[in-house]
Amino acid sequence: MNAAPPKITPMLQQYLEIKEQYPDTILFYRMGDFYEMFFDDALTAAKILGITLTSRSAKDEANKIPMCGVPFHAVTGYLGRMIKAGYRVALCEQVEDPKQAKGIVRREVVRVVSPGVTTDDQLLDAKSDCYVCAASFSRKSAKEMLAGLAVVDVSTGRFQVSEVIFAPSDPAPLIDEFTRLRPAELILPQSELEEWTGLTDLLAAHLGQLCLTGRPDMHFDSRAALSALTEHFHTTSLAGFGCAAYTAAVNAAGALLLYLKETQKSELSHIKQLSPLNQGGFLIIDDASRRNLELTETLVGGQREGSLLFAIDRTATPMGARLLRRWLLFPLQEREQIEARLASVQELLQRPDARAAIRDLLDSIYDLERLCSRLVLGHGNARDMGAIKTSLAQLPAIHVWLAECTSPLLRAMAAEFDSLTDLHQLIDAAIRDDAPISLREGLLIKEGYHDELDRLLVLLRDGKQLILALETSERERSGLAKLKVGYNKVFGYYFEVSRSQAEALPDYFIRKQTLVNAERFITPELKELENSIATAQERRLELEYELFLQVRSQLVEHNQRLLAVADLLARIDVLACFAELAYRHRYCRPEINANRSLSIAEGRHPVIERSLEPGRFVPNDVHLDQERDEILIITGPNMAGKSTVLRQTALIVLMAHLGSFVPAESADICLIDRIFTRVGAMDDLRRGQSTFMVEMNETANILNNATENSLVILDEIGRGTSTYDGLAIAWAVVEELAQKDGIGIKTLFATHYHELTDLAATNARVQNYSIAVKEWNNTIIFLHKLIKGATNRSYGIQVASLAGVPEHVITRAYEILKNIEIGEFNLQGQPTIAAGKKSKKNAPRQLSLFTPPTHPALALLAAINPDELSPKQALELIYQALACLKASDP
Structure with missing residues (x-):
């Protein structure tokens, strides 16, 4: 059963x-x-x-x-x-x-x-935006797809759209956009969740944990989406936001807005505009280059500590930290904007009193963006209002310091500065400083803010005294000196007099009980006071909650003013951060030129320098142009500092485009449209790619997309395959970089292929450089200095010795190297030393790691047909073969 x-x-x-x-x-x-x-x-x-x-x-x-x-x-x-x-x-x-x-x-x-839709401080990273993204796809042509993207950070109200064209077989442009924004949640049409499984799997591999949410297809319909957006913004079109042409992105934006309204049960009044996430006007750095340069997280471990962002973040507010991250991901490319930031940084650097005062004031400011959004969404409590009040209290002093600045950008900020004095006064008058988190426990509203609440507070605090005061009043009115107030659970409060005096009481006294020697009475005034006292606590809690909601509503009406001030404070914070960096670490103001040249004197790596003792980092000079020093081939041993020179050059150029001072004695930087890097060697097993495939994908991206205004950083191209294949690829890549579009591309190329140094003899725009080392007692000392000229040695065995490889292995390596260098190979293609005293008769033959060069005499013989030779030709051939043998004799 x-x-x-x-x-x-x-x-x-x-x-x-x-x-x-x-x-x-x-x-x-x-x-x-x-x-x-x-x-x-x-x-x-x-x-x-x-x-x-x-x-x-x-x-x-x-x-x-x-x-x-x-x-x-x-x-x-x-x-x-x-x-x-x-x-x-x-x-x-x-x-x-x-x-x-x-x-x-x-x-x-x-x-x-959800992972992408939250406003709770404990669920958010204060220094990073938290985006939820919606995507809509359509076919642009037989070979191209159009992706419309919409992203919003609910905690700040920032709402943006973008469109990306990509090939279904190569979604790299789309992946770049997603990895730059790093959304925590992706919304797709329900019908497309399965269709785009390959893409979402690829995104999950790049982004880690990614929450996928399916939504009804009709929400992505163009009419439904446009209607939702125009209704929310109270407009007839999106032309005023500059988004009318983003058809696919608008579809995604409408679906995203509907999702937010459904999940937040709110009108989202803090989302006041939709703006295009334009790629124009920004220096572009693709996903591979961001990872290789470790801009926001380390290549190994994905940690913030050790990244460029960690090294340069001296912001005082969460809004400033998030803005710095956005500036880092979207560096400027317009010279006027860069110069405006640099001028502001210079003024704050030269005025330490102003810089210190502003940073101290900013340090007392809470996360106004997210606090404001919490109020708008109905989640804000009295503690949030207290944080807003504390923040607003700093604004007048910041405005005073800002008003004294003379640089154009800071002067413009001072002109638009809103001290929000009225909002500060509102919170200060209404909200208690010791208010609890809960909104239903009272103790929210200050005494003196509301007359009715004050009366209730008096009842709760002075109820007994009020009863006694009424007793005194009735004694005087009735003339009965022994009239007194009593209380029991049956009647509550009552007046009691002796039976002999009962007849002398006024008519409004109502008899409630007769005792042996006394009579008990109540009056309307006594019962009203008793009821007021009895219900005061409940009414007080209700009234405080109502008053709090009224205050919150008044603040929400001014949410755009709050958000505007938060944005302005974030910009001031980042500029002051740049000035503090320049002061603490001796950064210089870069010059921004228009002549396509890049010169850095005594440049330093902003991250590595900080990890060493003061004075230990060795600075280096780098000059690139598109005439004689377009491609620098840099050779030298491992650990000598080739990769550091490459990375620091790219980072200095990037920092200059942020409007920051840079770690160098001087820097003259041209405007760069893109920075490309191919650095390191690492399998990408999550994406099913070997080391060599990763190298070639990144190299192909560079060759296909770099322009004459780009900066290319290449480290060890071709080492993921055989020696000769790798050398051939590296050679061809350098030639292409030097010749592309007839003008070439500014490139730093570090390599262990010393044969590449011969390129300088055939191309006037290729120059050889090396990292200096000093040999001492069969070992080497790294000098970490970039010098003119090539080196023909990699010092690999010396580096192995420094790493602790056993001495007998090092000795054996020197023997093998000697024989490889002099060309001593046996008939099996092995170095002859392989058959020496350390070989055993029956030991298995070791395969050569290198393909042996063909002996010139053998090459000569292999090229002829003996049946076609005359006696005289055969004799001449013998003499040539003898000459080859003598020439190769060590």
Whole structure:
């Protein structure tokens, strides 16, 4: 006999109905002081959160309903763990007073939290934007696809669109855009989730954890999307935002806006405009180059510490830190804008009093962007308002310092500065400094802000004194000196007099009880006061909550002013950060030229320099132009510093385009449109690519997309394959870089192929450089200095010795190297030393790592047909072969 199914109570029935509306989320269902989860949600949540899995009672084990729960006051931490695991969570709250509910208390989902849609500080990285992205795809031609992208950071209200053309067989341009933005969540049309599985898998490989969310196809319809956007922005079109031409991106933006409104249950009034994420006007750095240069995270481990961003981030506010990251990913390419930033940095550098004062004031400012967004979305509490008040208190002083600046950019900031004095006064007058996080526990509103609240506070604080004051008043009015107030649980407060005096009381005294020797009375005024005292606490909590919502609503009305000030403070913060960097680390102001030349004197690596003791880093000079020093072939041993010179050159150029001072004695930088790098050798197993394939993909990207205004950094091209194949590829790549479009591309090329140095003899724009070393007692000392001229040695064995390779292995390596260099090979193509004293008669033959060069005499013989030779020709051939043998005799 089958067991009966578990009984579904009204509460569980309500849970299942709500869950059906949010099938792709984990439903946190509020029950009293806990959020409960049931069925499969409970199984998933218990495992991720590490909490106890229980069950609701049932008659048999098979039909027990899995259940788990978390305390509502600690929900943020649990939400964070669910979000980091890639899940979306629907928060379901009680939206009805249990005292007034008829039957089950009504509940509704008040918001959905996902990896890309959250405003809680504990779930966000203060120094990085948190983007949710929507994508819409259409075919542009037989070989090209058009991707429309829309991204928004709900915590700040920044909403942008972009379009990318790519080939289905090569989605690299699209991957570059995604890896630059690094969205935490990607929204796609439901019908396309399976169609684009290959792309989403590739994105997951690049981005790590990526939350995919499917949405109804009709939300991506052009009419529905445009309608949603124009209705939200209260416009008739998107032309005023410069987005009308972004058809595919607008479709994605509309779908994204609908998703946000559905999940946040809010009008999103802090999202006031849609702006194009234009690629024009920015120096472009593709995904491979960002990784190779370790701009935002290290190549190994993906850590922020050790990256360029970590090294240059001296910002004082979270808004400034996020803006610095955006500037780093989107460097300027317009000379006027760069010069404006540099002038501002120079002024702040030359005015240490202003710089120090501004940075101290900024240090007291909280994350105004995200605080403002929390208010708009209805999540902001009194603590958030306190943080806003503290921040706004710093604005007048910042404005005073800014008004004294003379550089154009800082002067323009001073002109648009809004001190928000009215908002500061509002919060200061209304919100208590010691207000709790909860909005339902009172202690939110200051005394003196609202007359009715003040009266309630007096009742709660002075209730007994008010009762005694009424007693005194009635004594005087009645003339009965022994009239007194009493209290019991049956009648509450009452007046009591002796029976003999009862007849002397005024008519408004109402008899309630007769005792042996006394009479008890009440009056309308006494009962009204008693009721006021009894209900004061409840009314006070309701009124404080109402007043708080009114204050929050007033602040929300000015959210655009708050966001504008937050943006302005972020810009001031980054410029002051650049000035502080220049002061602390002796950075110089770069000159920005228009003559396509790049000269750096005493340049230093901004990250590596910081990891060494002061004075230990060896600076280097680099000059590139497109006349005589277009391609620098740099040779030298491993560990000598070739890669450091390459990377620091690219980083100095990049920092100059940010508008930052740079680590050098002087720098004259031309405007660069793209920076390309091919650095290091590493398998990319997640993407199914070998070391050599990674090298060739990155090299192909450079050769196909670099222009005369680009900077190319190449480190060890071709070493992922055989020696001669690698050398041939490297040679051909250098030739192409020197000849492309008739003018070539500025390039730094580090290599161990010393044969490449011969290119300088055939091409006037190729120059040889090397990293200097000093030989001493059969070892080497690294000088880390870039010098003119090539080297014909890699010192690999000496480096192996420095690394601790056993001495007998080093000695053996020298013997083999000697014989390889003098061409002593046996008939099997092995160095003759391989058959020496260390070989055993029956030992297996070691395959040569190198293809031996053909002996000139053998080459001569292989080229003739003996049957066709005359006697005289045969004799001449013998003499030629003898000459070859003598020439090769060591």
